[in-house]
Structure formats: C-alpha cells, structure tokens
Amino acid sequence: KAGVTQTPRYLIKTRGQQVTLSCSPISGHRSVSWYQQTPGQGLQFLFEYFSETQRNKGNFPGRFSGRQFSNSRSEMNVSTLELGDSALYLCASSLSGTSDVTQYFGPGTRLTVL
Amino acid sequence: GNSVTQMEGPVTLSEEAFLTINCTYTATGYPSLFWYVQYPGEGLQLLLKATKADDKGSNKGFEATYRKETTSFHLEKGSVQVSDSAVYFCALSVNTDKLIFGTGTRLQVFP
Numbered sequence: 001k002a003g004v005t006q007t008p009r010y011l012i013k014t015r016g017q018q019v020t021l022s023c024s025p026i027s028g029h030r031s032v033s034w035y036q037q038t039p040g041q042g043l044q045f046l047f048e049y050f051s052e053t054q055r056n057k058g059n060f061p062g063r064f065s066g067r068q069f070s071n072s073r074s075e076m077n078v079s080t081l082e083l084g085d086s087a088l089y090l091c092a093s094s095l096s097g098t099s100d101v102t103q104y105f106g107p108g109t110r111l112t113v114l
Numbered sequence: 115g116n117s118v119t120q121m122e123g124p125v126t127l128s129e130e131a132f133l134t135i136n137c138t139y140t141a142t143g144y145p146s147l148f149w150y151v152q153y154p155g156e157g158l159q160l161l162l163k164a165t166k167a168d169d170k171g172s173n174k175g176f177e178a179t180y181r182k183e184t185t186s187f188h189l190e191k192g193s194v195q196v197s198d199s200a201v202y203f204c205a206l207s208v209n210t211d212k213l214i215f216g217t218g219t220r221l222q223v224f225p
Contacts, residue, residue: 004157006157033212033213035213042215042216042217042218043203043213043215043218045212045213045214048210048212056210056212058212090157090158092158092213100165101146101207101209101210102146102148102160102163103160103207103213104160105150105157105158105159105160106157107156107157108156108157
C-alpha cells in the first residue's frame with residue numbers, strides 16, 4: 001500500500017506570495033492532518049480534515065487554510081507569505097472513525113520564503 | 115492542557131550501547147502514546163505506539179511501556195547502531211487525530 005505523498009517536495013517563494021501544498025493520504029484513510037515543523041517552535045498542529053470538513057484547528061493565523069476533496073486528498077494554502085513561514089510542512093493521514101488514531105506521515109514539503 | 119516533555123539532546127552513544135530517551139506527559143483523559151523517528155531530510159516515521167496503561171510498544175529493537183502511574187513512556191533499546199542516529203519524537207493523542215509532540219531528542223551513535 002502506498003504511503004502518504006506530498007507535492008512538491010521543495011518550494012522557494014518570496015514574501016507576500018501565496019503557496020499551495022498538496023497531500024495524498026494512504027488509500028482508505030479519511031483523515032488528513034497538517035503540521036508545521038521549525039527549529040524554533042518544533043512540530044505544531046495546523047488543522048485536520050475529515051470527510052471534507054475541518055474538524056480540528058491549531059493556533060495559526062487565518063493566512064493558513066486548507067481543504068479536503070471527496071477522494072480525501074488535501075491541500076494547504078498559505079497566503080501573504082512571511083519569512084517566518086519557512087518550515088517543513090508535514091501531512092499525516094489516519095483511518096479515523098475507529099479507536100486507532102495512529103497517524104502516518106508523508107516526507108514533507110520544505111518551504112523557503114525569501 | 116495536554117503536553118509532552120522529552121529529555122534534551124543530543125544523546126551521544128557508542129555503537130552497541132544501551133539507549134534510554136525519557137518522555138513524560140500531561141493529559142486529561144486517556145491518551146494514546148507514540149514514538150516517531152525522523153531521519154535527516156525526511157518526514158516522521160512511526161516507530162512504536164501504546165494505547166493503554168501497561169501496554170508495551172516495540173519495533174526494530176526499540177521498546178517503550180505506557181506507565182500511567184508515572185505518566186511516562188520512555189524509549190529504550192538494548193544495543194544501538196550507527197543507523198539509529200536520528201531525531202526521536204514522543205507524542206500523544208487524546209481522543210482526536212491531533213498529535214501533541216515533545217521537542218525531539220537527537221541521537222548520535224558513533225562506531
């Protein structure tokens with residue numbers, strides 16, 4: 001079974017631009033979560049989508065948004081990029097709807113904002 | 115609130131040494147506990163998990179036991195290899211699909 005895939009793997013943007021990251025979950029997984037990883041703040045939860053609905057949200061500004069499609073694929077968008085948005089963005093999928101909340105991660109998208 | 119505390123790194127060991135990475139947690143309710151490993155330039159890989167008190171998770175020679183009385187989930191391995199060099203994250207989840215992570219512990223193993 002294929003793992004979680006994320007595209008693109010690397011991105012370079014400039015301040016003020018916007019960016020869209022994509023995540024395809026493991027087949028059969030209906031929940032997709034997004035995390036930001038930085039050296040200073042560590043791993044922080046952004047949001048979680050299940051059945052095309054945002055079910056959980058972390059403490060990030062409204063510039064960070066996401067959506068989920070009917071095939072469970074998810075996208076994350078960051079508008080008006082700031083230097084501090086440079087990070088590794090990780091997507092994780094889980095079955096959800098069961099007692100097993102184990103999340104499986106993709107390789108991440110490395111975003112650099114210049 | 116819910117939180118995870120990990121020992122500071124880096125942990126530096128010689129090959130075949132015994133490894134312990136401490137992890138304690140604070141949680142309301144009954145969390146599931148996880149260890150993830152991150153190799154350079156990669157995402158997180160699930161190493162092991164435990165979903166209730168006294169459960170022992172194990173994988174690739176690593177073990178961790180869910181200790182409710184001490185709110186701990188320490189990671190251990192009897193004999194580390196150079197290939198185990200990575201960053202290890204302890205995490206918890208309480209009734210949701212949101213993971214709360216510790217700060218990570220870098221392990222360096224030298225031949």
